[in-house]
Amino acid sequence: MLERPNLKGFEQPKFQIGDEMIAYQMNWRRPQSGELLQKLEGAVKLLSDDKDLAFFEKENLLKTVLERENAGSWIQLPNSPLFIKYDTSFNEIRIINEEREAQADFTKVLGEDAIKKQAELYLKQLAENQVIDYQLYETAAMQLGYAMVGSGSFSQKVQPAQITSFRITYRPRLNGVELANAGIRMGINLAGVLTSLRVGGVSPEGEWKNGSLQSNIPNSRRKIAVTTNDLMSKFYNEKLQDGEVQVSYSKVMYAMPEGKSEAIVEPLLVISYSDLRTVDNHPVVSRRKTLAYSLTNPEAQPLDFDKPRVQHEGTEPLRKN
Structure with missing residues (x-):
């Protein structure tokens, strides 16, 4: 990320256990x-x-x-x-x-x-x-x-x-x-x-006060219960059982669930990666995949943004990079 000319000294959140994160109602609103x-x-x-x-x-x-x-x-x-x-799907x-x-x-x-x-x-x-x-x-x-x-x-x-x-x-x-x-x-x-x-x-909902968007949903404040380092270790422990992986990036972000036109969204650790395999003595790299891990619930299963949808294709939007 670049330092913007008009935004000096910006500091990223530390995402430490016990810190609070804010969840928002979000939608693809036209x-x-x-x-x-x-x-x-x-x-x-x-x-x-x-x-x-x-x-x-x-x-x-x-x-x-x-x-x-x-x-x-x-x-x-x-x-x-x-x-x-x-x-229209993504406004x-x-x-x-x-x-x-x-x-x-x-x-x-x-x-x-x-x-x-x-x-x-x-x-x-x-x-x-x-x-x-x-x-x-x-x-x-x-x-x-x-x-x-x-x-x-x-x-x-x-x-x-x-x-x-x-x-x-x-x-x-x-x-x-x-x-x-x-x-x-x-x-x-x-x-x-x-x-x-x-x-x-996507449009996050809320009211702006003193330069901050105030969430309009109940229980919007969520406490971090697991560190990003622990989640990365969990990711590698699971993926390395089947071979090697190549991580393109890992970042805490707000990300709409796949196939949803509206949802309550809290920050997740988003990991973009590819699987590395050897087939007939030749290296094979899979297409880019994306998983997102909860920082507030250590037991939650990661969201898979590339899992095939069960229902027939409808009007719900797919993930937008």
Whole structure:
């Protein structure tokens, strides 16, 4: 995780036995149509020119993105470089400005620090345009990624990869704990211009007081009864009986159970891993798997986010990374 320019000295919770954690009611809530259209318009403002936005509003083109037969599908707005998608299951808006993404001016290249500062400005603009609640993202975690291209051949030395754009991801924190199923991902080109946006996800319920979201469910305070070290030992003891494992990450997070559109969620130790096996003297690596362990009930079985569902596929959302 990066240190955000406007968030100095943030300290992660220690998750020690006896400490309290807060559980929240959460849901994949689609806003009312007027609120949703307002969010979509606010997002489009950051990815289009003023003249284009005026044209979109006059022609009511943004409403077509939200119509039932279009929801969940990519739509290119007529006479526009914008591709837009609204995912109803996850309450998520995605926008790509194809022209901006195609621009690769290597004469004006900002460094990582400048890109981070530019991302903070876009974050505030999203709040000003009422796309997000800034309170939810004020202490959010920041991640930095890249889009890169390279070249080479079998007969020549491969050239070093060239960064073509940056990917900044914000993941909300509640009481210092990341929320896995909500966030913002910005595509920003080398000159600091926003080229794509992905925003939305699960909605935690409660009332904001003094910069903290107060849970609205009874018995929301839960005491930690087992350490993360003990849970990792339990994980390895169980998995190593069948072979080796390769852990990609382990992190305490709020994570919605698989197949649920609403649930009471408390922080869990989420472990992403792959199984390592040897078949016919060749190493075989499984697909990525995810388990989540309770910190408040040492006897609870881990949640398996990859277990096949028993019921037929319906309208309930599947896990969103």
